[in-house]
Amino acid sequence: MIRIVIIILTCLMLSGCVQQRILDQVQSVHSVAFDYVDDDSVKGTLTMPKFNPDKTVDISVFQKVSPSNESFRLSANSASPKAITSGQARVALFGQELAENGVVHTINTLYRDPSVGTRLYLAVTEGKAGKFLEKSYPLADSPSLYISDLIKQNINGDNLPRTDLHYFVNQYYDPFQDPFLPLLKLSEDKVNVVGLAIFDGYKYVGKINMHQAYVFKSMLHDSDSGKYPIKFGDYSRPNTAVVETLESKRKRKVKMTSGTPVFDITIKIRGKINENIKDINLKDPKTIKKVEKEMEDSVKKNGLNMLKVLQEKHVDPLGFGSDLKHQVRGIDSSEWRDELYSRAQFNIHVKVNIVQTGITE
Structure with a gap:
């Protein structure tokens, strides 16, 4: 031993x-x-x-x-x-x-x-x-x-x-x-x-x-992170609020309409504002609604502009071609890249819900 x-x-x-x-x-x-x-x-x-x-x-x-x-x-x-x-x-x-x-x-x-x-x-x-x-x-x-x-x-x-x-x-x-x-x-x-x-x-x-990467990420996959600055108020005294994402969920659907792929992208965002903004009362529900609406419009606008640029460059980093392939039989990658992607249409629907605001003296 x-x-x-x-x-x-x-x-x-x-x-x-x-x-x-x-x-x-x-x-x-x-x-x-x-x-x-x-x-x-x-x-x-x-x-x-x-x-x-x-x-x-x-x-x-x-x-x-x-x-x-x-x-x-x-x-x-x-x-x-x-x-x-x-x-x-x-x-x-x-x-x-x-x-x-x-x-x-x-x-x-x-x-x-x-x-x-x-x-x-x-x-x-x-x-x-x-x-x-x-x-x-x-x-x-x-x-x-x-x-x-x-x-x-x-x-x-x-x-x-x-x-x-x-x-x-x-x-x-x-x-x-x-x-x-x-x-x-x-x-x-x-x-x-x-x-x-x-x-x-x-x-x-x-x-x-x-700024566009936030929208890109929101379209690509569900997430619990991200920061998006929003400008609101009248043009003489604009204010900026940074909305921090608590949860972002997305759904993408596609259908063929007269030979054209039509994509519907729904993005739902729950977020918070961590800091108070000068001269703006974030305790007022009407103010929060304005911020939510401004963010919804901004994300939609930035998303459509970004997709237009990607189409012009003939690149599909968001994988919309994969969505079409799984939905429509017989679509091959050459047809998608050479014909269908450039004329694809996109509808973006955004819903923002701000559930927290930081209040400082």
Whole structure:
């Protein structure tokens, strides 16, 4: 019995030593950025933690130009003293120029890499993506934590719809829907989410701002987050109220009328106003009704304008083609994209119910 215990303890000690040696021999990627060089090459930027003897952690930045159809991690390994692993990667960024030329090879290498999780956040950047990882941010220990937490917070508490590597790939391979990603902008020592980057296949073709992103999210899926500013009052003394969504539910129906798809979109929003507005009595039910009506009209107007732009760009990130496919037999993706989508009609019905108001002295 004693011999068995000794053998087990010895194995545990040896396995611990082996594991320590393995950890000492690898470098974990926490974030990656890709920028366009030419049609055959991309410049990759990696951030990796460097653990110091005094238990502090520095962020190492590694950059390399590699063929666009080659795994950047494998390419980077050829120039790194330690094996690079991607299992802890939180975010991947694509520079605007690369996104405009297409991210097909980059996405495929990420998706085929078994060490990369499908919940990896993706985003397009205004300007060079590598610049976002070269900076330090006062609100986080590393660029990867800062940017991934920023995207997560904007999904869970603001106007971004759900998105990650898994969603993007599924949208791309769905012939009736186009992908979208968060759009980021660098401003001194902080990053702002400024809207959604809309793709036609794997190419970035346009954007919508965060105001429109609220409407986009409300049309795409049910939600319990989002903020929408409303201007009301007379033009000489306009007021702005920010309505925070408590619950948003949507229903979409489609029918064919004389060969034209007609979509009915119903959005029901329960919300609250967290702060009082100067010279406006939010205790007055008539005032609340005015805010509700103004928001209903604004969401409808912004939604119709946004859909018109998407139709003009021949992109369908909201997946209306999928609705039609499930409702009408025999519709194929070519017919939807080449003929039906451009002449589709949309009716938007919005009902807003403000159930809470914040009153301050």
